[in-house]
Amino acid sequence: MIRQRSIMVAGAALLAVAARPLHAQTLAEAIIEAYRTNPTLGASRYDVRQADEGVAQARAELRPTTQLQATAGYDHAVTGQSSRSPFSPSVTDSNSNQIQVSLVQPLYTSGKATADRHAAEAGVSAARASLRGVEGDLLLAVITAYADVRRYDAQLAVWRGSVGQLEKIEAEIAARREAGELTLTDVSQARNQLNQEREQAVATEQQLEGVRADYADLVGSEAGDLAPEPPLPRLPRSANEAFAEAETNSPDLARALFTERSSRANIDAMRSQGGPTVSLRGGAGLSGDVWPYRLRDQNRDVSGSVVLSMPLSAGGRIASQIRQAQDKNAQDRLQIEASRRNLMRDVRNAWNALATAQRALDLIEARRAAARIQLDGMLSEYRVGLRSTFDVLYAQQSLRDAELSVIGARRDRYIAGATLLRRAGDLDVETLVSGVEPYDPASHLRHVQRVDAMPWDAAVQAMDATKLRGHDTPPIILPPLADNPGILAPTTSPPDHPPLARSMPLTPRPATAGRVLSRDLP
Secondary structure: OOOHHHHHHHHHHHHHHHHHOOOOHHHHHHHHHHHOOOOOHHHHHHHHHHHHHHHHHHHHOOOEEEEEEEEEEEEEEEEOOOOOOOHHHHHOEEEEEEEEEEEEEEEEEEHHHEEEEEEEEHHHHHHHHHHHHHHHHHHHHHHHHHHHHHHHHHHHHHHHHHHHHHHHHHHHHHHHHHHHOOOOOHHHHHHHHHHHHHHHHHHHHHHHHHHHHHHHHHHHOOOOOOOOOOOOOOOOOHHHHHHHHHHHHHHHHHHHHHHHHHHHHHHHHHHHHHOOOOEEEEEEEEEOOOOOOOHHHHHEEEEEEEEEEEOOOOOHHHHHHHHHHHHHHHHHHHHHHHHHHHHHHHHHHHHHHHHHHHHHHHHHHHHHHHHHHHHHHHHHHHHOOOOOOHHHHHHHHHHHHHHHHHHHHHHHHHHHHHHHHHHHHHOOOOHHHHOOOOOOOOHHHHHHHHHHOOOHHHHHHHOOOOOOOOOOOOOOOOOOOOOOOOOOOOOOOOOOOOOOOOOOOOOOOOOOOOOOOOOOOO
């Protein structure tokens, strides 16, 4: 009887885990909703738009600037007695106005404007790579939250099914005690394990609500009944394939590469400050009396000139800025290698997590099968008195733990695959889902490039780039290697049994902390 009831309850628990309505929420729907509405991703898109404006500002360096200046004045003069003449008035009033329009068109900046534009364009590429990284992190978080909701939901069903099974076992043990077949100890054993299972069910429910809150934070809506996770596309088939894909497509490495490109262009911009500049300047103006105002009485002037400027000395400022830009570029080049090493480490760990997750799942499923056979045998032997209550409860606990482990291992395997895609740079909306139009960051850049454009932009840009030359990349300086490297010998011996530190200095440094003001002070 116990065996039949146990099998029926266990079967009901598994059906509760597997049963889903026909219209369950899918992972694709969750990803699309997060992609559309998540504020963190939306804020990162505006980071790219800000970088786009840097390109527009760099292009403006070779575009004309105009300025209008208008002045009007009134003068009231009284001549003193000693200076007064009988033939001139002692009081005079006059007024005047001047309107001046000026225009400056840069023709050549020794390549500084071109270098600034190259640096800004590289900055845009770095910002786009950062956006891809934020998108990948968001999708990984959504997938993780989705899988966690399903895991804890399934584990909660297992716990509740196990509680129901133990309630029936406890009732059977209590009935056999009334019949004199078992003792109070047997009843207490069953009741103790039942209470432990109820406690775990409550804790799992709390964990489920925690991951549901994570899901709502990321997606912007509550998690309903979630459909099973679909297979992930484009998973690498080998570790070497994952390494190669990451080298080519990782947004983290791409951001480091474009950042270095931007600082490299900035070296040219600093060097160009020491070169000549050429510009066209023109102006037109009117001057005369404010009142009475007659246009025919106004003085008119028009001027035009070509201006060549050449800095002769800057007190070492330009040379210092060049060195500073070179040091920044060396730092960025080192950051490329640091990013590459971090990336290879992350890909390696992600691949190993995926490989071991599959092996662990195979072992856990084998353990569950063995635990099910063990429980069936224990129940059969328990009916004829060959097994104790403890043996039955232990076998039931082993099967329940194996079922929970299978659910967790399947989740871990899926998240390991998603993590590997993120490290390889393949976790994006275009790869994962259909039915959503991906955000195009290039459209805003094309817009800002068209705004305020001049017909002669291309000609002036070509003229400015004629003398722009590349620079020799300075070597990265490393500390010298010691002849006989080794750990320094200690100068003092540590105490054998050092006491615990039960206090620490709490006095703040001067002018670094506030003070409590008296109530009597204003």
